[in-house]
Amino acid sequence: MVMSVISSRSSDVDSPSINGEAVRCIFRDSRVLLLEAKDIGSLRMAARYHSLVDFPPAALRTCLTQSLHRKRLADGSRLNTVLAFGPSMSGSRVLLAAMWLVEDQSWDEVADILRLASQCGRCTLPVMLTADDVNTHTNKTLKMVGGHISFGNGATFEMFQHRNTLRAIKDEVGYEVTIDPRLHAGHPYQQHRQPHDPPASSSITYFPLDGLRPLTPALNFSSVSSFAKNAIICHFKDTHQIHTCTTESSIDKHADNGRLSTIMTQSPHMPVGGCTTTVSSCASGVRSYYRLVVLTNASHPFVAWISFILYWNVGVVIETSEPAVCGVGRAFKDRFPRTTRLARVVLGAVISAMVFDR
DSSP, rough: OEEEEOOOGGGGTTTTTTEEEEEEEEOOOOOOGGSSHHHHOOOTTTTGGGTTOOOOOHHHHHHHHHHHHOOOTSOOOOGGGGGEEOOTOOOOHHHHHHHHHHHHOOOHHHHHHHHHHTTSSSSSSSEEHHHHHHHHTTTOOEEEEEEEEEETTEOOOOOEEEEEEESSSSSSOOOEESSSSOOOOHHHHHHHHHBBBOOOEEEEEEEEEOOOOOOOEEEESSSSSHHHHHOOOOOHHHHHHHHEEEESOOOOTTTTHHHHHHHHOOOOSSTTOOOOOEEEEEEETEEEEEEEOOOOOOOOOEEEEEEESSSEEEEEEEEEEOOSSSSSOOOHHHHSSHHHHHHHHHHHHHHHHHHOOO
16 A cells, blocks of 8 residues: 655644554555554544545445444444445545444444344344435434334434434424433432433334324433334334233232342343343333333244333233234133243243243
């Protein structure tokens, strides 16, 4: 690779640099791997210097493809299983921005949302981002993918910045999403707050006749991604035939060495064994908490989840779109055996007996 450089000064911190020297230009050659972010310096500011730096689009496209494949998510899967960049990503400036997004941003929460949306038939993986997505939303990863999650009839999970207010689904009054809502002292959502995915509050829910629309009062969610996943589950629940198994009364939260208490009081972001993702919410002013854990993944032909509601004790509700087995009686465990097997892994033998074997 051939390049010309100028001496770096302390004021050149924003400039792309290699070995302390500001890059004047980079020419095409076969060693495209040298065009990774770590080699060309800060891609955050590189677009500003696009007129001074020659990044061949073909080489950048190759690097972007490699970065998507190389980027590992928290579960060990690769980012390119959920995300891709379409043919509109053709200019050097937008390709540089995409490279920085892939290499420097957190994608785990967005990947969870997209996988759940795919399970529920709301998007197809990998989601194909466009140049408009990148140019419009810069480093806001959920805003980038939201428009690709479809709820039908033209509605998507698109997010809008209306002055200082964030809105979702529609850019209308009532569709506001409050980031970092006021929560009481010691609230678990504050204790476990994630800076890149903070708590959120919204009154948007799904109604069969009206679609996703505001409902009073608002719910608090442990994170913005939790709010997004809740919207997807609500839509799925009200647009599919769902079968339910619920306990006749709440279960002692201390049963089985506090198994349910642990699920409800640990960090709402912590994965639950045997589950693919989780949603946590609570009503304002009420010290009861709701947690939903999804049991299924893309390999299952149905979607199933468990809802836990903690007040003094814990209510347990299993819901599934699994087709019922005919001619086996009325017991949930017999009619929906695959969902029951998945739920038993999460609930353990003691709690499962209280739910399924009573």
